[in-house]
Amino acid sequence: MATPSAPRTTIKVGTRRSALALRQTELVIETLQRAHPHLTFEVHAMATMGDRDKTTPLPALGKGLWTSELEAKLASRELDVVVHSLKDMPTSLPAGCVLGCVTAREDPRDVVVFSKAHQEAGKFKTLKDLPQGAVVGTSSVRRAAQLRSKYPGLVFRDVRGNIETRLRKCDEEGFDAIILAAAGLLRLNFGERIAQYLDSNTEGGGLLHAVGQGALGLEVREDDQEMKELLKAVEDTPTMIACFAERSVMRTLEGGCSVPIGVETAWLEEEEAGQKKRKLRLRAVVVSLDGSQSVDGERIEEIDSLAQAEAMGKELARKLAGMGAQQILDDINKGRASGAALKVGDA
Numbered sequence: 001m002a003t004p005s006a007p008r009t010t011i012k013v014g015t016r017r018s019a020l021a022l023r024q025t026e027l028v029i030e031t032l033q034r035a036h037p038h039l040t041f042e043v044h045a046m047a048t049m050g051d052r053d054k055t056t057p058l059p060a061l062g063k064g065l066w067t068s069e070l071e072a073k074l075a076s077r078e079l080d081v082v083v084h085s086l087k088d089m090p091t092s093l094p095a096g097c098v099l100g101c102v103t104a105r106e107d108p109r110d111v112v113v114f115s116k117a118h119q120e121a122g123k124f125k126t127l128k129d130l131p132q133g134a135v136v137g138t139s140s141v142r143r144a145a146q147l148r149s150k151y152p153g154l155v156f157r158d159v160r161g162n163i164e165t166r167l168r169k170c171d172e173e174g175f176d177a178i179i180l181a182a183a184g185l186l187r188l189n190f191g192e193r194i195a196q197y198l199d200s201n202t203e204g205g206g207l208l209h210a211v212g213q214g215a216l217g218l219e220v221r222e223d224d225q226e227m228k229e230l231l232k233a234v235e236d237t238p239t240m241i242a243c244f245a246e247r248s249v250m251r252t253l254e255g256g257c258s259v260p261i262g263v264e265t266a267w268l269e270e271e272e273a274g275q276k277k278r279k280l281r282l283r284a285v286v287v288s289l290d291g292s293q294s295v296d297g298e299r300i301e302e303i304d305s306l307a308q309a310e311a312m313g314k315e316l317a318r319k320l321a322g323m324g325a326q327q328i329l330d331d332i333n334k335g336r337a338s339g340a341a342l343k344v345g346d347a
């Protein structure tokens, strides 16, 4: 079907139905509406496979479990744009669909949330305060694998569900703490539950976050120039460039499977020959499932374009692969091929 010649006056915005997805969509529409007051934005919310199937381990559900149904509606023109948590978007999109823009990022870090009882008692401030055998909930291989090596005394247990469900399980089902993304908690006004932020500098043992965590990805049809133009009003270019670098690391390393990769990006101001230069620092880690092996590295480069960001991510991924990450990934893929079910998935 050809692109309609008259510009659209109503924009159909697709989203998942979770409270977080709806809140994120509302935030995007607020900004779009301010930039384009003449347009009407309609929210079309639907459940995806990841929302419906709450028991199959996430890696077994395959890629696109949070996105495929929405992308089908985008391709068939029932939707004009889809708002995703960028970290739930596969690094390769279906033919005809593209990542049209990335908006301003919420805090990308992972955080520790203690159970209500612990929070009220006030005894524990950080993960390292927890006693031997304490139970920490996470539904993410990346989180569990990184934390296992740094906190060998802790027991990691799967906890699935949307943010409200996980918080309830944390409080009622015998967990001492759970690990969540700061972004989701902050956007849903649960910020007061955040006890500790985890990053590469965390004292006692840190954690690199998921690719794209805290950012929103707006997906459009590749041939929809009109929609791409409209989205320029909500694009955050530095975030988009950083996220393209992160996604490139993942795309280069994954080879068909979701794997435990953590990343961290930062824009640094550096003086060089009397000139201020903005450089992107990209850190990444690949961990074995049990946390016993890990390979990490970083690059700092002057980056001005998405293509340069992708090249940078690829370079870092190749360096890590050569340093042993490939072996770790091959072992994980072998385990999956032989049917060894993973306990936790990277949600």
Ligand SMILES: NCc1[nH]cc(CCC(=O)O)c1CC(=O)O
Pocket: 085, 086, 087, 088, 163, 179, 180, 181, 182, 183, 184, 212, 213, 214, 215, 346, 347
């Ligand atoms: N897969 C679940 C998911 N997808 C996006 C977020 C949080 C928001 C974000 O990371 O952008 C979460 C919850 C979590 O991991 O705590």
